[in-house]
Amino acid sequence: MRLALLILASATLAGCTVGPDFQRPATPTPENYRGATERQEPVAGTPQATLGIGPQARWWQAFGSPELDALVDRAMLHNQTLAASDATLAAAAHDARAIAGKRLPQIDASARVEQQQANLATFGFSSSSLGLAGNPDFHLYSVGGGISYDLDLFGGVRRQVEQARAQAEAQQRRTEAAHLTVAGQVVNQVLSIAAIRAQISTAEMLLQEDQRNLDLTQKRKQAGEGTLVEVLNAQSQYVADQGDIPQFYQQLEEARHLLAVLVGVSPSELGVTEFDLSKLVLTPGIPVTLPSELVHKRPDILQAEANLHAATAEIGIATARMYPDISLGATLSQAGPAISDLVTNSFRGYDLFAGLTAPIFHGGTLKAQRAAAVSRAQAAAATYQQTVLEAFQQVADLLSALQHDAQSVATQAQSVAVAQHSLQLSRRSFQVGNSGILQVLDSERLYQRASSNLVLARSRQYLNVARLYVATAGGWTR
Template sequence: MNRITLLSCCVAALLQGCGTLAPDFERPAASVANDWPQGQAYKPSTFSAQSTVAELGWRDFIADDNLRQLIELALANNRDLRVAIQNIDKARAQYQVQRADLAPSVKVSAGDTAQRTAATLSGTGEPKISRQYSVGLGFASYELDFFGRVRDLKDAALQTYLGTEDARRNTEISLIAEVANAYLTLAADQARLKLAQETYRSRSESLKLTQRSFDLGASSAVALNQARSSSESARADIASYTTQVARDENALTLLVGTALPRSLQVRDLEQSVVTTRELPAGLPSQVLQARPDIMQAERSLRAAYANIGAARAAFFPSITLTASTGSASSSLDGLFKDGSGTWSFAPQLNLPIFDLGRREANLDIAKLNRDIAVAQYDKAVQTAFREVADALAQRGTIDEQLAAQAAVVAASSESLKLTDARQRAGIDSYLALLDAQRTLYSAQQSLITVRLARESNLITLYKVLGGGLQPGKS
């Protein structure tokens, strides 16, 4: 067999390895409704199917420049996102390793072997030194992929790699939402701190007036202690919200991954930090296609299908080839002369006969992993559907709740003015004035909470609808 014949045999063998025993992939039917829930809690306008949130990049969605700056810093410095990116690099390397098994690993070798024969064995009475030089080109233990085992393992590695890409995208959009919500929480607690400070100043002035009235004998000790209690309560809130603001800043620093800019100015919650245009919900199928966590679940399912093919292939014989061609000579100058050529060809057949059920167990494991992946995919779809439905339900009622709470604040403020005038005129007691003050303070705090909920809902809705995840949009 000459070198050309050997090479032809190898190429022919390579071309035969094109089959696969993996079952055809079937995406599970969505175990959710075809439309989002309907009812009093939902706005009809949010069900527009003309476009999807995935087409809206986060830079277009976020309207506040300071928040944009923080998100940019987080995307560059957050450690969770760095881990996700490093996992991508790791999976890519593993895929490259697995894909390399599809082709033989060709190596060039060169060697020099020297041997000294003892004088008693040389036949000449003198010690003899012999040398052999060789140069070769070949490959070793290359498996012919007749039944697709290597190809299925490569496909499984590819799906794992693509799944890490989806995981990174999911981590990125989650990070954007977390930074935005942390920013909003900081803004809300700053607003609560400012309200507590203003309330404390107002109640301190009221306490001074009550103290003066008590000193003149016009007010009772009960009224004085009530005024003092009200003032101290506001002072306690100042201390509490001061601590909370510091914690909010620490949480935001952790998400951003670096020190917050000294020039950071948090926008007032009365001004929206995101775009005010309506976010279209689209159809459930569109949302499921846009969410990276569902894409990742599908990748895992595809990898499980490929692993079944690899487990099935283990029941069939495997053929490995080792072949080389080159030149050998006892002298270095004769290494490439006529007659120095060498070659070797060593095919090996491995036929499994008995392994105490190992292959059957591996196939069962592969099928069970596929069933687990199907269940995980269904759970991811159902979870996504619920997250969107919950966000849409809140979106449908939050504006009405905000308007109602603003009306409560306005009414409480007017009631306080009237009660203050009546108390000064001696018509109402000081207790009535304190109740009016507490009512207004509580209403103002609730208004801050509702404003925070409205902004957070927009962020959450943008996230669960797969916003900004299309290539080039992030």
């Protein structure tokens, strides 16, 4: 009866869980990412951000390239970094289930076979006095089992389960972020390949202009109207521009090799990657997640929130160690000198027990552990706030880049048109003898610089659009 009352009283206390309950951080309230005083004049005919629910799950499809979509799908299936992240996520889920198992009764079974020799002298007897030739040998067979249960009076185990699940959620968010990052890296590499191929195309076009200048100077020299110096100047420009092209091809091959690693294959298995920047789509409207929704969508913010949850649960774990704990249990054993004795009641034994452990003096260790847990929770809260601020900053930067890139592309396009016209006039003036070859070469250098800058501006625009998608997209789900 006393044992039953103890169990009842302990079960009543078992509903107590010490430590603070996790409260989800308050949602930020800003309606926009950028300040009202910042320049926000849109450029007609260029991509514009639209605040709303944000990009779709497969946001890379907005670029309108089935080949790009196929590469992202291959990366999601075969990227080794993602495979490691998926396995780590599975391990975290198993760890959480393992800790949750502590809340249930722990049952064990045992069986044992022994051969023993009794030392009669230990008990004050001699073998001869008992008519034995020596110490007797005998066999002992035993089977049994036990059950134990931690009442978890102050919720220490419950907090451990809560912490483990929060840590598993943090790993899940980390895995989602890894998938999102790899998808973004694949898109960036594809855009880089397309940009480098555009640079190669521009360099080869300029090389053709160099060849025209060289042919023109040679014809003028043969006609007696030009000089060898003019021919050598044109030839020097041709050779210098020709030397830039191998470096572009080196960059192109390195970009392909990195893309192969992201996709999870060797460079020789990657296949054709002839992406054309002009054939990729820039949609006029780019959906961007509202600030109030971004904190519930971005994997890095959700991971920081889960880390804060785990740190909050750790305070409860440390607090529970400062209070008493009661465990209940029972054992049943059956032992005898013969196997047939294992079913005989006379060889059966059992016990029921209740154990109490209570901290008395630990030199301040338990209080220090709790104080450390509180400090770690404060650090996790600050990290969460910092993660949110950095996310807002990243989106604000990319929104500014979206506007400025459009302005830059428009300006560079005008610069190319002016430089091309100037080159045409300079070459015509040289043909009729009104100017020298140096003026033509200067005009060509301006045209070359403007053409290269236009390619870089367009490439940067595509890359920043992709980064904006990644910055406001949610985690990957299979």
